[in-house]
């Protein structure tokens with residue numbers, strides 16, 4: 001095939017200029033539906049990312065074609081799986097109800113089923129699910145996300161737990177002299193958590209040990225990730241939370257001791273995830289990772305050479321959608337603090353999806369087809385309308401859109417011809433929130449076809 005034109009790179013974002021950038025992609029969102037996996041990959045790459053963490057809410061639903069398309073394009077793909085429960089129950093086997101965490105006053109938060117890490121059957125099942133998926137698809141690594149026990153802010157939370165039989169048995173195994181769970185309801189009880197401090201401290205230690213033991217078993221145990229999938233990188237997760245006495249509070253409230261996790265599990269990477277009381281702040285400053293210094297330092301001390309990543313949220317709520325400027329600022333700040341990188345949840349939740357007009361990031365001209373790679377997904381009706389394109393010589397016969405990519409079938413086009421694009425808009429129907437109008441190209445854009 002004759003290559004007439006080289007790739008033209010437009011706009012302010014040179015491709016490949018941001019080496020080592022990572023982003024979370026959750027393919028369950030409508031933004032990623034009804035388009036080719038290649039267009040998803042091209043959009044992520046064109047926006048300067050060379051690594052993705054793919055949310056895998058159930059192993060049977062993993063899109064193998066998407067994983068392969070990323071891997072083929074040189075984008076490292078991490079399988080992001082949740083370790084303290086499931087968003088989707090479709091893969092759970094008969095009898096799974098016995099694995100549920102028993103929480104203090106309420107059932108699980110809506111949409112998530114918490115499963116207990118002390119339940120041996122749950123552990124065996126999860127280990128099998130994860131290793132089978134890693135063997136089946138070309139993942140570069142695995143993110144063992146959210147191993148914590150519920151919940152912020154500790155025993156006052158209605159979701160605090162777990163009080164299941166497996167936890168009681170394990171608590172008694174670790175502390176044979178412990179008479180029972182601490183009492184969290186009756187101040188007159190001899191085992192009330194605020195007065196029987198010895199029992200409560202054992203309980204906190206037991207909870208932390210539960211998380212560490214679970215992750216160690218999943219990674220290093222019999223039939224675990226290291227044994228079954230030795231080439232796959234492992235990332236353990238814990239939380240950062242901007243509160244006084246952060247390390248103690250994370251241990252007490254969420255059973256997390258990052259140093260203990262990395263010391264025992266020996267992951268390849270450790271991730272400090274932004275806890276929800278921080279990421280929901282609408283005015284969160286991009287220098288906020290400095291507040292996680294106690295956690296960062298504890299990991300650094302336990303494992304001096306391990307890469308530490310920061311996970312942040314860029315738009316799960318409408319009040320806290322972060323723009324590209326904020327994203328670059330938090331990445332720069334994290335780098336300054338010694339982090340190996342940042343990854344954001346989730347690509348299409350960022351403010352740019354609500355505020356930035358379509359822009360051509362790359363184009364190519366081969367045979368009788370012009371390929372235009374845009375920064376975001378386009379409104380298909382307008383992008384397919386040939387009247388939105390004109391050529392200084394030759395004509396546009398047909399336009400086809402695939403997510404963020406437009407293919408123009410052209411004829412009579414020679415070297416030096418100029419393509420003018422105008423009036424395209426993005427596709428607001430694919431956003432999580434529908435509170436803002438479509439973003440329209442403010443003025444025509446000209447592309448010289450060389």
Ligand SMILES: [Zn+2]
Nearest residue numbers: 116162164167
């Ligand atoms: Zn339990």
